[in-house]
Amino acid sequence: MSRPELQAPPEIYYGDTEAKKYTKNTRNQQIQADMTYRALELLNLPPDQPAFLLDIGCGSDEEGYIWTGVDIAPSMLEVALEREVEGDLFLQDIGQGFGFRPGSFDGAISISVLQWLLNAETSHPTSSPPHRLHRFFTTLHSALRNPSRAVFQFYPSSDDQIQLITSIAQKAGFGGGVVVDYPNSNKARKVFLCLFVGGGGGGQQQIPEGLDGEMVEDGKVRFEKRRERDLRKDKSGKRKSQKVVDRDWILRKKELYRKRGKESVPRDSKFTGRKRKPTF
Amino acid sequence: MVRLITHNLLACHAKGCTSNNFPLQFQNVQIELKEAEFNPTFLETFMPKLEWKALVDSAKEASATISRYILGNTSLPLEQPEMLDEEFLKNLHHVLLEIHVEEGIMICPNCKHNYPISNGIPNMLLAEHEIG
Numbered sequence: 078m079s080r081p082e083l084q085a086p087p088e089i090y091y092g093d094t095e096a097k098k099y100t101k102n103t104r105n106q107q108i109q110a111d112m113t114y115r116a117l118e119l120l121n122l123p124p125d126q127p128a129f130l131l132d133i134g135c136g137s138d139e140e141g142y143i144w145t146g147v148d149i150a151p152s153m154l155e156v157a158l159e160r161e162v163e164g165d166l167f168l169q170d171i172g173q174g175f176g177f178r179p180g181s182f183d184g185a186i187s188i189s190v191l192q193w194l195l196n197a198e199t200s201h202p203t204s205s206p207p208h209r210l211h212r213f214f215t216t217l218h219s220a221l222r223n224p225s226r227a228v229f230q231f232y233p234s235s236d237d238q239i240q241l242i243t244s245i246a247q248k249a250g251f252g253g254g255v256v257v258d259y260p261n262s263n264k265a266r267k268v269f270l271c272l273f274v275g276g277g278g279g280g281q282q283q284i285p286e287g288l289d290g291e292m293v294e295d296g297k298v299r300f301e302k303r304r305e306r307d308l309r310k311d312k313s314g315k316r317k318s319q320k321v322v323d324r325d326w327i328l329r330k331k332e333l334y335r336k337r338g339k340e341s342v343p344r345d346s347k348f349t350g351r352k353r354k355p356t357f
Numbered sequence: 358m359v360r361l362i363t364h365n366l367l368a369c370h371a372k373g374c375t376s377n378n379f380p381l382q383f384q385n386v387q388i389e390l391k392e393a394e395f396n397p398t399f400l401e402t403f404m405p406k407l408e409w410k411a412l413v414d415s416a417k418e419a420s421a422t423i424s425r426y427i428l429g430n431t432s433l434p435l436e437q438p439e440m441l442d443e444e445f446l447k448n449l450h451h452v453l454l455e456i457h458v459e460e461g462i463m464i465c466p467n468c469k470h471n472y473p474i475s476n477g478i479p480n481m482l483l484a485e486h487e488i489g
Contacts, residue, residue, distance in 0.1 A: 127399035143399060143454075145363050147481075154478050163393070165363040169481040173488050176370030176481070178379065180406060203488040212489065216370065 080234060087193045091150035099156050109188060112267065116186040116228040119256065119271050119285055133171055133187035147171060172209030174216035181220050191231035195238055210242060214249035224275035233268055246272055257287045324350035359479055362453040365412050369465035372489040377467040380411040386461030393454045397446050409437040
């Protein structure tokens with residue numbers, strides 16, 4: 078199965094069946110809850126102060142906070158309504174930007190949403206991923222209080238995507254970077270984009286550490302490294318499979334084309350597929 | 358489920374609509390009251406963020422339903438008070454967090470863009486030519 082964001086736009090992909098998983102499927106709920114919990118931990122809110130949060134993509138359910146949620150999928154909003162969550166909900170395309178007044182929120186979290194911004198649905202200039210990301214990050218930056226944090230869990234499919242997202246976030250004025258939890262595990266591995274407005278809250282500008290041992294230094298996805306290694310091997314001369322084009326193969330192909338009725342297939346001669354001089 | 362606390366933060370985000378785009382005006386609203394947990398510390402920390410005039414104004418300008426609730430059941434002073442006593446905070450809590458707009462329209466005072474509210478969820482989607 079290919080990645081969800083390549084199958085359909087979010088408001089269609091998260092139809093009734095997918096949205097139902099968020100109420101019926103306990104495993105799904107557990108994963109969502111764990112990631113929400115971890116995101117809140119990374120948000121590093123002051124413990125004694127009640128906070129007003131923005132939840133981007135209402136897959137999550139924060140207990141004990143006063144919050145506002147946005148989602149583009151009506152079915153997901155219905156699910157949120159069914160669960161009788163406490164916060165306000167908006168039907169909104171985050172790629173179109175927010176209209177919240179400056180400094181409205183004490184923090185923002187989002188669970189597996191950012192990757193949805195990386196696909197263009199139409200050819201209109203406002204539909205291009207960089208434009209949508211830019212609009213999203215600039216309006217979000219202004220909607221957050223200074224200092225505060227925004228934490229996004231997302232599923233990047235390549236290093237380039239991380240690059241694109243972080244560079245646009247930086248242009249919008251955010252500090253911070255990528256935190257990778259369990260970088261060595263295929264299943265438990267989770268990527269969090271941890272962005273700071275101003276000082277970042279909690280008096281520290283430092284990016285929090287990923288769980289389980291070392292952080293990936295350059296924020297690269299593991300399999301990207303392997304692919305690079307393979308590529309290097311190829312360049313060093315050991316090509317794995319070069320097609321051997323010999324006389325028999327050429328004759329067979331030409332015969333095939335003649336059978337199919339293709340015109341202007343050259344006739345066979347003693348020169349067909351002859352060995353050529355080495356080029357150097 | 359649009360509470361007045363969120364309405365007080367919401368400005369129009371259509372293309373080129375950057376001034377006089379707040380507050381969005383309510384029209385044809387239906388209201389529901391839902392009790393919420395009273396949290397005085399939150400209200401106190403949230404007070405500086407409120408646009409007081411907008412809160413009272415939107416209450417006044419909005420349809421009779423809203424103003425009846427705000428001006429009838431509770432009384433918010435026209436000016437933001439310096440001293441926060443228990444009674445005032447309870448009123449503020451009621452106005453901000455317990456009044457839910459279920460149906461209606463929010464209209465931008467500048468570009469007249471309509472944001473319809475249905476089932477308590479406002480539709481903030483923009484058409485392609487309105488995206489900034």
